[in-house]
Amino acid sequence: MTTPEIPQRSWSQRWHVKGVGWTALLVALLVGSSKMTGVDVGMFFSNFDQFTNLLVRMSQPAWSYVPIIIQPLYETIQMAILGTTIGTVFAVPFAVLAASNLVHNQWLRGIIRLILDLVRTLPDLLLAAIFVAIFGIGSTAGVITLAIFSFGMISKLFYEVIETIDMGPLEAMESVGASKVTIIWYAVLPQIMNQFVSYFLYTLEINVRASTVLGYLGAGGIGVFLQRSLSEFDYNKTAVIILAMLVVVMVIDGVSNHLRRVLL
Amino acid sequence: MDQQPIISFKNVNKIYNNGTVGLKDINFDIPRGEFLVVVGLSGAGKSTLLRTINRMHEISSGEITIEDEPISSYKGQSLRLLRRKIGMIFQDFNLIKRSTVQRNVLSGRVSYYPTWKSVLNLFSAADKDRAIRALERVNLTEKLYTRADELSGGQQQRVAIARTLMQDPKVILADEPVASLDPLTTQTVMDILKRLNQEDGITVIVNLHSVALARQYADRIVGLRAGAVVYDKEIADVTEADLTKIYQTA
Ligand SMILES: Nc1ncnc2c1ncn2[C@@H]1O[C@H](COP(=O)(O)OP(=O)(O)OP(=O)(O)O)[C@@H](O)[C@H]1O
């Protein structure tokens, strides 16, 4: 009797060298980075009373402030929607070109991904500072910053979704004699639509929050008011702004949940 | 039956990039209107053979001609036109699950439209009507607006056949179309293919695992082993012993 040919697991496979190695590296990085950056977890607890102090001062929201912030809040939401939409429009073709199951040309894919990596590397605060310098103080700078930020984020989220789809329908459409664009429209889009919508809304939510921070740099919206209330130690107004933002984020979340159920 | 072959393989070889031999020196003709069944063990090269016919797989050497035209030079639009006249049915149906039956069936027609019209759903009234008639032929008109993933496997395969009919194909390739269906549904699907073959004169090439089915439906059986044709007989000449031999490991 001959012994059946069982493939031998290599030494590294048998001792799970990869898994162990990665875990060790991760732990080392974690410990190392907290040492190097001087993060003191203890400080978080010892200075906790200052935090509670702040909370107490924010506990009586100045409701009279509400009518004043409606307009800038509206502007913030507009900026976020506009920025996210513009970013998404540009992100879709890039996501398609970056997906390894749709584009087999490694060079093209590599270049597209490099561009996307570059865009994601740029900090949004830097972008805002640049665009405020170019377009002056106002919402134009904010919208463009958010558009670029959304573009980088959405294109990555989208191409990762595209890479998980079932390739069967694409094969069928190919065999029917459909063109590339038609294949994507008929066989790819229906499979990813609801995830696209929920990622779009998630980015919108992030952008609503981000645009408040951008307001600090003069990029329009409610951020200007947030900064003013904080610098004047008017924490009761700060509380109103935060609550208003909470409502906006909750509404977006609700819309997202609803749409996902409908589109499923 | 026309004497002119619709498809012809001449010294066709296919070696996959990793060195696996897919097809080895394939030589045979398929007459117009034939119902050909390809049998063979798993890995024998049945799917490979089928997919070279509509250029879903490229061959390494030799030549395949369809209606006397060598197909290897087709590119872009001409390749799409070649595929338009060759329908393909898959083991797991490959429908767009979240779309309606109607949209799935109409998607078989897109090669008759410029891309922008397909994308904007601008199908002519005649083609919408054609979709209903295609569904009539597979007995599923009442499912027109049902989502594909709400159908049973057998129903999905019938929708896939209706989609193929929208191409107005001269050839239908079916790669184990009944492998994931129960015996009763299997008969229904095979009967439909046989009817398209007899009533519409469509040349049908089916890969099957079941010898019994092959004998029931085929005009001719081709056996593959390790990428080579080891058997090729008209159904009248096929004996039980022959088929057992194909399925013996050698
Ligand atoms: N993409 C590929 N790359 C490399 N080798 C492949 C590829 N596809 C198939 N093969 C190999 O080619 C041979 C023939 O495969 P094929 O899928 O045509 O067999 P089959 O007869 O259809 O089998 P089954 O009945 O299991 O579907 C097999 O040895 C398979 O491993």
Ligand SMILES: [Mg+2]
């Ligand atoms: Mg196969």
